[in-house]
Amino acid sequence: MNNGLGAIIEPLFPSHIRWDVKVCGKESGTGYRTQDDDQITKVTKYTTNGTGLETKQQLPPRRQVALDLTFAVRLMRSPAYRVAQVPTLEETAARYVRSLHPLLSPAEYAASKKAVAEFVKPGGVGQKLQEKLIARREDPSTKNWLHEWWNDAAYLSYRDPVVPYVSYFYSHRDDRRRRNPVKRAAAISTAVLEFKKMVDAGTLEPEYMKKLPICMDSYQWMFNACRVPAKPADHPVKADPVVAKHIIAVRKNKFFKIAHDVDGRQLSTSELEAQFARVYELAADQRAPAVGALTSENRDVWTDARKVLLDASPKNAAALEAIESASFVVCLDDAAPVTLEERAHQYWHGDGQNRWYDKPLQFIVNDNGTSGFIGEHSMMDGTPTHRLNHYVNDVIFNNKVDLAESEVRSGLPDPAAVAFEVTPAVRAEIDRAIRDFDAVIAQHELAVQAYQGYGAGLIKKFRCSPDAYAQMVIQLAYHKMYGKNRPTYESAATRRFQQGRTETCRTVSDESVAFCNAMAEPPGTTTDAERVDLFRKAITAQLEYISAASEGKGVDRHLFGLKRLLEPGQELPEIYKDPAYAYSTSWYLSTSQLSSEYHNGYGWSQVIDAGFGIAYMILENSMNFNVVSKGLGSQKMSYYLREAADDIRDLLLPTIESAPPKAKL
Incomplete structure (x- = not known):
């Protein structure tokens, strides 16, 4: 039977290639089995050359074809892939308000909650914009409601130089x-x-x-x-x-x-x-x-x-x-x-x-x-x-x-x-x-913290996600330098959706701030056991947010999309006028991780003049932080990153030593 796989595969490969694929379930048919136990019975590949001439090639359903088509079969079975999510207004409102709490004073927080409530009320402007956004998502001609807008706003309409502000680098290990x-x-x-x-x-x-x-x-x-x-x-x-x-x-x-x-x-x-x-x-x-x-x-x-x-x-x-x-x-x-x-x-x-x-x-x-x-x-x-x-x-x-x-x-x-x-x-x-x-x-400063104290190997023994752990190292380092935490961006991949790119993970949470505050308190104020508990709660909050963001349920792209649908001359809703919106999207820390044993560096610029760009790699026995800023003291931040990594390691090491041995079977 033809499951329409060709139509699913085509967007994934160059425009001069198209496919016709037939598979059948595991109960019948012949051919190479995919990893999902489907059977590929026929694969036809059409290639168009530079003159527009299309050639047809019958491919044997061998291993590589099966690998490619396993992907396609899973795409067909993964409805989430086809079209990017639009979170509900209520989901975004709750997550947005929660992200503001650790950043604002009580009075500022109360004002922001009021602006959000007005935006999402039944029959309000937010609901009308949401209906428009859902209609855009469901338009058959639109593969991803965000794709065109984001490429334009974040990149193609951006007027500052691509270097140093947008482009990124990798430094290779020596050959x-x-x-x-x-x-x-x-x-x-x-x-x-x-x-x-x-x-x-x-x-x-x-x-x-x-x-x-x-x-x-x-x-x-x-x-x-x-x-x-x-x-x-x-x-x-x-x-x-x-x-x-x-x-x-x-x-x-x-x-x-x-x-x-x-x-x-x-x-x-x-x-x-x-x-x-x-x-x-x-x-x-x-x-x-x-x-x-x-x-x-x-x-x-x-x-x-x-x-x-x-x-x-x-x-x-x-x-x-x-x-x-x-x-x-x-x-x-x-x-x-x-x-x-x-x-x-x-x-x-x-x-x-x-x-x-x-x-x-x-x-x-x-x-x-x-x-x-x-x-x-x-x-x-x-x-x-x-x-x-x-x-x-x-x-x-x-x-x-x-x-x-x-x-x-x-x-x-x-x-x-x-x-x-x-x-x-x-x-x-x-x-x-x-x-x-x-x-x-x-105007720029760059510092590299090539931290050799430990890496993913020890972090996993602490029963922590290496990425979430590194994020807490960055939060603690910033707190050491400034005595507070400020809005932080971590990129969350949304490529499980068609034409997906990234969503914002808002790293700062009530839990992360509580942990950093506890680490800054004089000895004896908070016990190490209490600090460990706060750290693990901060890790959990980080993982929950980045997981939601990767599923298309972050707040920043959704609020961006709703704002984009305002008519020319239409009054800006209070949620966007609220100073907390501008502040909470000012990335004092812009962070991202891409790790490879073959790289000894990776980085890019800060995104605001008052902020840092911190790219990091987590290897088995080391971590690398590339710190960039405009005259804020990148070397000092590098020092605090090392100190924060040492402090968290020293805090957690006793939890390994005191852990009961695993039972032998």
């Missing part, structure tokens, strides 16, 4: 076998191209979250894509991967186009080495005008500068097209960062040159062989690129991809210079971009 940057760049490129093959073919093994399928839609924006500046909002472009089969390498601000497939064959690692070596030769020692610096500007300024660039010469349009359509970018930097902080600075922003910040994938290789990554955020969150970077390093370190030396084909085309015509007007735009970039970066 001691490939200190030569040419070899490191070639190995990375080979691994990335292997991952790209799976994305393009639609054979990348699906992701799951707590055994539930999560949406793979954003992977379509990983390769051959670019953000393009425009007013009032930017827009993404996607080149046909069947046609655009090249990498852009950047050295000394000079761009080079490297074909990664020649005569129907992907370049070997040795051939890529030869290409990158040639880039170093062609680039020589003299830096070119940093056209890439234009991408570091305010988006409106960059929009205007792009027009100046295009007006300067017809060949500039061709140069832009070559960069924007490239599979990905490899930045061959003339830096040699050593310490974790030096590396973090290099990958997060560098000197604003030798980059094209609008590309979603830029791999950075330095003269000393160290490497990292910077990602543009507008169409993808961190989890897909985190998976990519983890994969790249995993297959390199564990010899899962062929990096052996091989014969280099004669007659391979040299890297082609992607040359811009830089007129005085263009040069003036570049000079301004560099000045503006330097001024913005100079």
Whole structure:
């Protein structure tokens, strides 16, 4: 029987691929069984090439197909996946009011409760907006009621520079076998191209979250894509991967186009080495005008500068097209960062040159062989690129991809210079971009707390969620520095819904504040047993909120959506005028975790001038916190993070020592 799986699978893979799938239940039929014990009886894959011609391929129902289709079967059985949730007004009101309580004075809290009650009363404005939002959710043409609005408001209409304010970085663990940057760049490129093959073919093994399928839609924006500046909002472009089969390498601000497939064959690692070596030769020692610096500007300024660039010469349009359509970018930097902080600075922003910040994938290789990554955020969150970077390093370190030396084909085309015509007007735009970039970066402080005291291994012995535990470390550190807790954002993934991205987890709770206050009290005021109890209650509150947020039941996206439905000129409801709404959405701490044994750093910027951006990784025996702020004392916060991690460990260690031994069976 045909369960309509093709229609379900299609949004998950590139637009040039579609599927027709037939499965039958475990009682009948033939074919490879899925993990859910369904039987795939027929799989047909249709691929459209760059000229619009569609080819048909009958696939045997073997293991990889079964893995992919297991995902699809589970999608079909998971109605929550199909359309994002709209929480009830009552759910959101209760959760919102509860989140305000630890942040406000009694008088402020009473005023906020009154504004919320007025908003959600029967027949009130909130109910009318809720009806509109539900109608939007149920519109068959809308896959996700939030998707378009959020992409626009949070990213594409955002006008501040993407670096340092939006983009994020990963710092790779050293590859001691490939200190030569040419070899490191070639190995990375080979691994990335292997991952790209799976994305393009639609054979990348699906992701799951707590055994539930999560949406793979954003992977379509990983390769051959670019953000393009425009007013009032930017827009993404996607080149046909069947046609655009090249990498852009950047050295000394000079761009080079490297074909990664020649005569129907992907370049070997040795051939890529030869290409990158040639880039170093062609680039020589003299830096070119940093056209890439234009991408570091305010988006409106960059929009205007792009027009100046295009007006300067017809060949500039061709140069832009070559960069924007490239599979990905490899930045061959003339830096040699050593310490974790030096590396973090290099990958997060560098000197604003030798980059094209609008590309979603830029791999950075330095003269000393160290490497990292910077990602543009507008169409993808961190989890897909985190998976990519983890994969790249995993297959390199564990010899899962062929990096052996091989014969280099004669007659391979040299890297082609992607040359811009830089007129005085263009040069003036570049000079301004560099000045503006330097001024913005100079305002920021970055500190890395590479905490070696313990990690997930010990945290699990404490019977704690490592992520919730790290959140309490951050809360306690902030309390140590300021004597209070303030609004905190942690990203919660909502990719179990179609086109899902993130929701806010409001970390500060009555329970977390009670714990931090107890830890700050003089010795003897509160017993350690009482502090442990408060800590566990804070952990429970954190887990309850992030679980609800991941299920689409946070408060921030819902309130955002309701506000978006106000008619032009319609009076703003009191809930949005209430100072508590603005305060509780001012993220004094913006936090997120992405952990990999192959990374030694990960980070991004703060989101308000009075706040910190704290990205963290939790490994088996260590934790890493990347702390960024605008002159607030990032080094001091780093110190308090270490102290808080020590304090909580010391508080909980006796609970392990006093625990009764497990009974032997």
